[in-house]
Amino acid sequence: MIGRLRGTLAVKGAEGLLVEAGGVGFEVLASPRALAEFPAVGESVVVHTHLHLREDGVALYGFPAAEERDLFRVLLGASGVGPRLALAVLGHLRPADLRRAIVTADADALTVVPGVGKRTAQRLILDLRARFEMPDLPELPGAGSLAEVRGALEGLGYQPAEIRGALEGLPADGQVEALLRAALQRLGKR
Incomplete structure (x- = not known):
């Protein structure tokens, strides 16, 4: 190579x-x-x-930079992402911004890339989230357990307004499974 x-x-x-x-x-x-x-x-x-x-x-x-090349290779490992789309993502998002968008499940930040819609952004988040490590994760707003629950609910097709209502008042430091269960119960009552 x-x-x-x-x-x-x-x-x-x-x-x-x-x-x-x-x-x-x-x-x-x-x-x-x-x-x-x-x-x-x-x-x-x-x-x-x-x-x-x-x-x-x-x-x-x-x-x-080698870091960008390595991110390109990680993007190629995601479902449905070819070299053109991976290059477009890196052309619109700096490496730190891409990592932050994936880790915090910020699909809107990914949709600024031409060719990346809401579903593609959510698929990227699901496929790549575990591969990105950020030691400063607790300092990022929305990067805790609630962000994981938010990403899961988006993946299930819930709208942002519904998700906000379901997550309102839940503890930010709770376990993801318990928070997701509570949010789904709230959504089921509506």
Whole structure:
């Protein structure tokens, strides 16, 4: 696999760049946000890459930092996410914002990405939540047990107003199972 390229930036286009390394020109696809972070044409560049093999071809995706490449690979592991959608997500959300949106079950933050609707956002949250670790999680607003219950209720199709009403007054530090049971009982009475 090609994990990193170090060479000269030969071309910077709308969808990617061309890096000359060792006498070979590598075409690398990248998001517009990532392209803006690379140096000017003619300068030395390091591109962290992911080689994606498909039946119809091979594509090389590039990122200015290894962390973004690793997040790209994590996104590819989610159900229904291909390289184009994963690149779009990283093109619109910085790594910290993506992690925060997943951990706090903030589907609205994910829907700013073209091609990500409410259902896709919820699927991303369900598929990826366990893979993201945030040591500062308790300081994040809404990142406790109630956020997990909120995410579960959204996944079941409840509307935000219904969820707010069901969670109102429940202890933020309770066990997820007990909170979910209590919220479902409240929703069942309506």
